[in-house]
Amino acid sequence: MRRKDEMDNLVTKRSPPRDGAGGAGKSASNANKALIARNLRLAYGEVASEPLPDHWIKLLNQLDEPKGGQ
Amino acid sequence: MQAPANFKAELIELLPSLRAFSRSLARNPAQADDLVQDTLVKALANVERFEPGTNMRAWLFTILRNHYYSQLRKSKREVEDVEGRYAARLAARPEQDGNVDLDDFKVAFQQLAPDHREVLTLVGASGCSYEEAAQICQCAVGTIKSRVNRARKKLTELLGLEEDETVVPGDAVMAQDAASV
Numbered sequence: 321m322r323r324k325d326e327m328d329n330l331v332t333k334r335s336p337p338r339d340g341a342g343g344a345g346k347s348a349s350n351a352n353k354a355l356i357a358r359n360l361r362l363a364y365g366e367v368a369s370e371p372l373p374d375h376w377i378k379l380l381n382q383l384d385e386p387k388g389g390q
Numbered sequence: 391m392q393a394p395a396n397f398k399a400e401l402i403e404l405l406p407s408l409r410a411f412s413r414s415l416a417r418n419p420a421q422a423d424d425l426v427q428d429t430l431v432k433a434l435a436n437v438e439r440f441e442p443g444t445n446m447r448a449w450l451f452t453i454l455r456n457h458y459y460s461q462l463r464k465s466k467r468e469v470e471d472v473e474g475r476y477a478a479r480l481a482a483r484p485e486q487d488g489n490v491d492l493d494d495f496k497v498a499f500q501q502l503a504p505d506h507r508e509v510l511t512l513v514g515a516s517g518c519s520y521e522e523a524a525q526i527c528q529c530a531v532g533t534i535k536s537r538v539n540r541a542r543k544k545l546t547e548l549l550g551l552e553e554d555e556t557v558v559p560g561d562a563v564m565a566q567d568a569a570s571v
Contacts, residue, residue, distance in 0.1 A: 325402050348542040352551050356542055359495040364515035367413045368406035373423065376405060379430050381400040
């Protein structure tokens, strides 16, 4: 829920005002950096919040078995 | 299987970020999840080689990354085809006002080379330090830093965002400013 709001607000929101002479001309401006960072985190958070497949947990349950067990 | 105490709990805690890292490398969610699955199998097979107290995230991410690149080498041709298709879609929709839709961002992100996708994800989203990213990517810290810069620049271009420092053709005001300097 929070994530949805965040997406609606953050993604469509204008970037912060550019602060003039950013870099040496070869790197992205600060506004663009902020925009990229925001979208990267949103995309990442979206995936990270998906429910995990059961079979992954089942696979890891092998760790509870005594040594030699499969 | 002999695992250090807390190994399983720590691993489960890392699964969401491992999955997100995988998604940034793989071409689609199913492939990404397969990559995670394979990573888990490899991690379990190598439990004994994990040193308790060391960075499990870096350990897991490294396994996944190595596996991804070995698969990529095997299926190079197929991947290039896919990239071609993405490139066709590239004919970007330039955003003039500094806004970017998340879906457009994802499309642009997928145009990036894998080494650019991974550094942006590691440093920009997963919270890895440059040092940790360097460990995972098995390269120098300076290499990570320059890759991040190049990746950002490329992504900026792909998103059709104008940069402060460049004069954008057709922008009369900026061109005038530049001329009067």
